[in-house]
Amino acid sequence: MNLCVFCGSSLGHSPVYEAAAKELGERMAAQGHALIYGGGNVGLMGVIADTVLQNGGEVVGVIPDFLLQREVGHRGVTRLEVVNSMHERKKRMADLADAFIALPGGWGTLDELAEILTWKQLGIISQPIALLNTAAFFDSLLDQMHKMVEAGFLQSANLNFLRVESSPEKLLSSILRENQ
Secondary structure: OEEEEEOOOOOOOOHHHHHHHHHHHHHHHHOOOEEEEOOEOOHHHHHHHHHHHHOOOOEEEEEEHHHHHOOOEOOOOOEEEEEOOHHHHHHHHHHHOOEEEEOOOOHHHHHHHHHHHHHHHOOOOOOOEEEEOHHHOOHHHHHHHHHHHHOOOOOHHHHHOEEEEOOHHHHHHHHHHHHO
């Protein structure tokens, strides 16, 4: 499968985030899954891309030209696709993906996750979406999502399609079960 991973362009303050990205990358490569991601060579993005590559896997990066010009593009990936905008990047990654995974990150990760969840709710995509909830990183966001259901702004069915796992092994198993 082509697994689209949204994650931080920083490493975060705890080494557990980098370790989880490495473990996910190792497992993806071992299981023959390709990485589709934002094309960066920094932060968790760089870690997971390098790990997949070091373990013999395929990595496809999709990066807007303005970010490539800032020298954050990963020139060592299997294929680096350069697009004109962030919107094109998200669309292209979605076109290539069989499933989506969010790791810890900042605004960009949150933006990508929110958009892909919206697309799933609207029926634009049908692929599985999962969170790797390393060190309970997404707990507050998940609490907010449950509050959205309780307040009547989100249907519980639209929250229930989001898979949440704390380990890369469980996350990949969950995605594979859903994608069969």
